[in-house]
Amino acid sequence: MDSRAGEAKAAKTGAGQAAAVVAQSHATALATRPVGVTTLLVVLAAAAMLPFFVSGFRLFQFTQVLIYAIALLGLNMLTGYNGQFSLGHGAFYGIGAYTTAIMIDRWDIGYGWTILCAGMVCLVVGFLFGRPALRLEGLYLALATFSLALAVPQIFKYFEHWTGGSQGIVLSKPKAPFGLRLTEDQWLYYLTLAATIVLFVLAWNLLRGRVGRAIVAIRDNHIAAEAMGVNNALYKSVVFGVSAAYTGVAGALSALAIAFVAPDTFDVFLSITLLTGIVIGGFGTVSGAIYGALFIQFVPTWAQDISKAAPWAIFGALLILFMYVMPRGIAGFLHLVWIRLTASAVSREQGR
């Protein structure tokens, strides 16, 4: 996005100045890197210390934010980066949650393993769903995934022997291991935070390199990508699988955090909420997942505090306002602010 903005500027100012602009944006990037790293570390430190400054209830809310962030990152890979629309990620969230719940409830397997298994199960299901979905583009794919969101809660009810039917499965919250003096809420938060960091680093690595470029190229122009030697079919189904795996891990963590799963939790509304999250957070950005998660966790509750009578009307108005003020999501907006600030700082330093 940096370079695109640079190009636009270059076209305006004339080819002669293009080189100067590019050089300046390089200088900006170099000058701001320590600032960026510092910000990231401060945020991480704050996240690590959070459990000792907030109540159990708030911590539970932030655990949910992290869980949503993982799910949103998964969906954003698929929809934001790869251009495949999904209205059915709530289904993968549910499959992840049930994988964990059934493994713990039926086989008494350690919850750490069940999170991994939830990711693997969703990877396979997502990949298999992604194969036939390759033939579907845009709106048709959205409809196909929508049908998944509709079907999965009923499927959970059907296999009552395993899933407990509409009564769901009650779990116990995991206790802190190794004799750590942490409450259940604190331990769950750290577990989720660790998973979030690992998954974000992996996603960031995946998306910024050759693979990431191929994924984005398919979104922008799949014919050109094919001509460049990108195996569209393989990439699309793998991205579908990885995206589902991320969302599945989020579902697994949510099953532990809520300590209960029931089929109707994973309805179409959840899928739409996730889609709302990536659009508000920032389409096709990694950090957008965090902002989107904060939004879908806290804004509905705020809306309820503002008006008991019509909270969803307030929520809707807020959505429109966000879209109007920040058309590229919160991440895009912050990026813009960041560029403005650092650009002026750099030009001051250079004495221009």
Added chain:
Amino acid sequence: MGLWTRYIALLLVGGLAALAGAGAAAAQTVVGVTATEIKIGNTNPYSGPASAYGTIGKALGAYIKKVNDEGGINGRKINYITYDDGYSPPKTVEMVRRLVEQDQVAFVFQTLGTPTNTAIHKYMNQQKVPHLFVATGATKWNDPKNFPWTMGWQPNYQAEGQIYAKYVLKNVPDAKVGILYQNDDYGKDYVKGFKDGLGDAAKKMIVSEQSYETTDPTIDSQILNLKSSGANVFFNVTIPKFAVQAIKKAHDIGWKPLHLLNSVSSSVGVVLKPAGLEAAKGLLTTYYIQDPTDPQWKNGQPYKDWLAFMKKYYPEGNIDDAFNVYGYSVAQTLVHVLKQCGNDLSRENIMRKAASIKDLTVPMLLPGIKINTSPTDFAPIEQEQLAKFDGERWVLFGEIYGASKK
């Protein structure tokens, strides 16, 4: 790299220091109660697929406003905090934790829904916060031994099953019973109650048991099986969609048993009209609360009081909606418990008083029904009256039946 290591070291040190200080818990006093106020919490589905139930939460709020306008209870006003959970268990967990940990309510009351209450069942009992009069008919809320902080209110499915059994024992001596039930906790609860009610006669009387899954497209074959079993009593434990099918099918194949329809599906508009009023004639179900559309109550004082309340405190509420009678009656039960508590509004005492209600009459329940609880009985209402469908409306008849106390 130097910068990195320093950051990481700082993080570690900070983390360890914080770990050492963790685990301190605040001492508990009487939470949610001051000299002038008692704070109580509730969740209801004001949005989402189950939002028709949301009127219960509003009726509760309206009744509490009436109590406050009339001076409150023992000089304390009730501060009623209710949140929308959209009938989604994770949201219920979040909202109830907010009520307990952030708003610091004295107790949680009338949270609505079976999955939603299941999600907070353990939490409430671990926190030792009263979880009173939950709005669901499942039988598991009556388990004082394992869950001493949770209590139901309305007759549960097992109690209702027992009541049909008592009627059958008394009135159909040569009964051959066929049962159709939904294959889950709800269906099995009814069947268990019914068998408990029949006692030793159960083995002899029940000639066929058929079940269905909610995902089944039809239940025609089950109805045919029941008819061919020679049953002359049909105990129909189905949710509305399947109740419509069952009533229709039985009528179409000319099977005319004594048809007992669980109260889950007794709605005239949702079930009986679609099934055909002619086919529904003669069905039996149970009632425990006065139906606000039933003309026989309109001249009674309880109905007049309720109507006056609705007009003054909840004018936007629908006066044909039985949920508004329900909310009004639960709120009255709560007020009784709080009055009994006097000045000791500790959580232990609230639970103690809730578990020692003796023959309480709530005006809009059917005449003769009394609320009773004890330390071993957390099922407040266990009496119901039967009603017969006359082709137009349910007509109450006969005595009040009670489920046997355990």
